[in-house]
Amino acid sequence: MVEALDQVDLYRVRLALMVTAGNPLYTAYEAGVQELQLMRSFVEQQLKSYGKLAPALVVLFFQHHLDVYIRAKVKGEDVDVPNFKKMLLNFKQHRKVQDFVPMYTDIPILATLSASSPSPDASGATRPPPSPAASKARKRMKNNKWDARYHKSTAFGQKVHKGKIQDWLNKLPEGVCIPINPTTKKTRCLSFHARGECREGCQRCHAELNETEAEELFVFNQQLFNQE
Ligand SMILES: [Zn+2]
Numbered sequence: 001m002v003e004a005l006d007q008v009d010l011y012r013v014r015l016a017l018m019v020t021a022g023n024p025l026y027t028a029y030e031a032g033v034q035e036l037q038l039m040r041s042f043v044e045q046q047l048k049s050y051g052k053l054a055p056a057l058v059v060l061f062f063q064h065h066l067d068v069y070i071r072a073k074v075k076g077e078d079v080d081v082p083n084f085k086k087m088l089l090n091f092k093q094h095r096k097v098q099d100f101v102p103m104y105t106d107i108p109i110l111a112t113l114s115a116s117s118p119s120p121d122a123s124g125a126t127r128p129p130p131s132p133a134a135s136k137a138r139k140r141m142k143n144n145k146w147d148a149r150y151h152k153s154t155a156f157g158q159k160v161h162k163g164k165i166q167d168w169l170n171k172l173p174e175g176v177c178i179p180i181n182p183t184t185k186k187t188r189c190l191s192f193h194a195r196g197e198c199r200e201g202c203q204r205c206h207a208e209l210n211e212t213e214a215e216e217l218f219v220f221n222q223q224l225f226n227q228e
Contacts, residue, residue, distance in 0.1 A: 001040060001043065001044045001054065001055055001058070003055050004054075004055035004056070004058040004059050005033075005036065005037065005040065005058075007055075007059050008032075008033055008036065008058065008059060008062045009033055011029075011062065011063075012026075012029055012030055012033050015029055024081045025066075025069065025081050025082075028081045028082060028083060028084055028085070029062070029066070029084060031084060031085040032062065032082075032084020032085050032087075032088060033062075033084075034085075035084070035085040035088045035089065036058070036084075036088060039088060039092055042092055043058060043088075043091075046091070046095055046097065047097065049203065050097075053110060056110055057097075057100075057101045057110075060101055060110065061084075061087075061100060061101050062084065064101070065082035065084065065087070066082065068082070069081065069082050087100070093175075094174070094175060094177055095177070096177070099174075138199040138200045138201050139199065139200040140197055140198075140199055140200075141192070141197060141198050141199060141200055141202075141206070142196065142197045143192050143193065143196045143197060143198075143206070145208055145209075146193075146196040147193070147194075147209075147214055147218065149218060150193075150194045150195065150196065150221070151196075156222070156225070156226075159225045159226065160194050160195060160221065160225045161195060162225075165190050165191060165194075165195075168224050168225060168227065169224070171227050172223070172224065172227070176220075176223065178190065178220065179213070179216050179217050179220050180205070181205040181207055184205060184207070186203070186204060186205035187204050187205060188204065188205050188209075188217055189202055189204030189205055189206050190204075190221070190224075191204075192204070192206045193206075193209065193217055194217075194221050194225075
């Protein structure tokens with residue numbers, strides 16, 4: 001992560017040479033770099049499972065938003081200066097890697113790096129789909145305490161089993177997050193808790209839920225799986 005910080009800070013110096021003093025883009029970039037320095041260990045923790053890809057994602061975050069802004073400006077469009085600091089603080093609050101850097105899988109070299117890294121465990125984090133062979137190799141794990149309200153025999157259970165969980169998650173309004181285990185800070189695994197089974201090696205939380213936690217998750221799942 002040190003190299004990522006160095007890179008984005010070096011670019012700040014270059015930016016300073018390109019724009020006039022007090023330029024809003026420079027000010028926003030500088031504030032972003034400062035915020036990144038403050039929340040460095042948080043970012044490190046959140047992106048840990050991305051391995052070698054993690055520093056590249058951080059650099060990409062800055063470069064991508066600069067790029068979008070500069071391209072729009074060149075076209076004469078009226079765009080706001082990217083608020084790096086706000087985006088970083090949003091990431092800190094919602095911990096959604098796909099919102100932080102939604103576009104990395106489009107970049108061939110980064111997609112390659114991601115394929116060689118283990119899957120992230122962050123809440124709703126984007127991860128490359130496992131190859132069919134890889135997922136077959138991992139053993140299935142049944143949830144023996146599966147909440148009956150999610151069983152396929154119920155109307156709601158039918159919805160819960162429809163489509164990909166990630167597709168449901170993508171539809172959620174901003175700021176609505178999967179409940180976490182307050183002790184481990186890990187996201188509850190929806191495959192395990194709502195669909196009743198998951199696979200060995202899953203990084204999300206499978207820990208048994210107490211009554212309050214089960215209710216919290218049920219309320220969340222109602223919002224999630226009742227979406228159109
Ligand atoms: Zn799981």
